[in-house]
Amino acid sequence: MVQLDAIQKRLISEIADLHGVPEGAYNFRANGGLAGRQTTANIDIVSKENGSGIDIHIKPGTVNESVHIPVVLSQTGLKEVVYNDFYVGEGADVVIVAGCGIDNCGGQDSEHDGVHRFFLEKNAKVKYVEKHYGSGDGTGKRILNPVTEVHMDEGSYMEMEMVQIKGVDSTERTTVAELKKDAKLVVRERLMTHGEQRALSVYKVELNGENASADVVSRSIARDRSYQKLDACIVGNAPCKGHTECDSIIMDEGTILAVPSLEAHHVDASLVHEAAIGKIAGEQLIKLMTLGLTEQQAEEEIINGFLA
């Protein structure tokens, strides 16, 4: 049922590590249209009536299932905004893999703005993986502006892995989350910009219930003349625990702004932030060179490790 050309298949393998049709539920979107869909007994995917996106319904108690919703754009000049809503039933435990790949060989800008909303019911557990990738040698820009909204009910758990390593010219990522009692959010962001790219990443996490906790860690590298702004805010409105960390390597003529912030409205809110920006240490390069690596290989190893 899934029909993809060679470029689209390459994009899919970059963003979802998929080399064929995945098992479980999926929804493939290519160049603004549906390219394939599969539902399971427990996971239903339906198009919104106005055609602006999809609703994914995961039944309570669904375990060990996955949903893939990759998007690929290989047509220059295409701009789209897509709304995807995930309803994760009580006690479900699932993996959701999203991601967007843009190949732009033309002269016009291509843009995909995905708005993902997650509604986790009590004790639901989600691992969410989102990868963004751009390629193509056209002069048109590759633009991705994802918005992620997470609503977490009591005792729910969400782990988000957000990766954007290559080829996206401009991105403005916004992630907001609100957590009830005993809910836990873990975010691992990996970002690398190069050339003239610009990336903004904004997090606002509100810990509203007793014993809610969040751990938001961003590791990023700015190369060439690229620009990054990382803005992570955790708000504690109850007895809760929050930790945010922005750790960046700056290279060449890159620019990095790290703006971690904390806001406490409860005397038992325990919030911590850390931020560090630095270049690759000379001693690190030297150590790897004494093992026989060239300076360039050493640099690549350090970057790969840092973003692993």
Next chain:
Amino acid sequence: MLELRNLSFAVEEDGVKKEILHDLNLTVKDRQFMVITGPNGSGKSTLARLIAGIEKPTSGQILLDGEDITDKSITERAKLGIGYAFQQPVRFKGIRVLTLLRLAAGKNLNVSEACNYLSEVGLCARDYIQREVNASLSGGELKRIEIATVLARKARFTVFDEPEAGIDLWSFQNLIRIFESMRENIKDSSMIIISHQERILQIADKIAVVSDGRIDRQGSRDEIYPTLVGTSAAQAACSRLK
């Protein structure tokens, strides 16, 4: 064989030239185990860094098996078979112990091979192989991992810069066993160890004493060691406890 010929090294501090090493001559033959000792600040670590290529001499030559390597880079020297163990090992965020050992070995070591190197330095391999070489490791753990990476290199010529520093809790006997097994297992290998420790001095074939950037004296262990006993150049392993 490694030869240092008329090696000098100077740095400029606030516009004033300061010589760290002066006209140094030293030869380490194949299968030889040389310990370089001397007071702190005498230039021993600089000498180690010159051999590894991290610093370039102001004048003089470094030869490995007769080939002049003075102008070769760190990488080129590593490929020619020079190994170097840092006095203060480097931390890497994100790089795992296994990855570092694989890079050191220059091949895709399997987990059990990598574990063998960790066991040799007295670390319970299972607990460490997937750990990141980051600030979560103690100084002593890091130092042992550093020595494990040098073991995995199987270099023909290795320089250890104060290998005993920071591993007080681990017995010297183990460290000495490592040096001996390197000598046995790597054909024609030789090494320079920079150390003040008398137990390391006692197993040297040859000892050189560096003082004020010059080689004050050098010779066989039997000649030199007795002249060092009771000085800061030959400290007992537990001197701190005395």
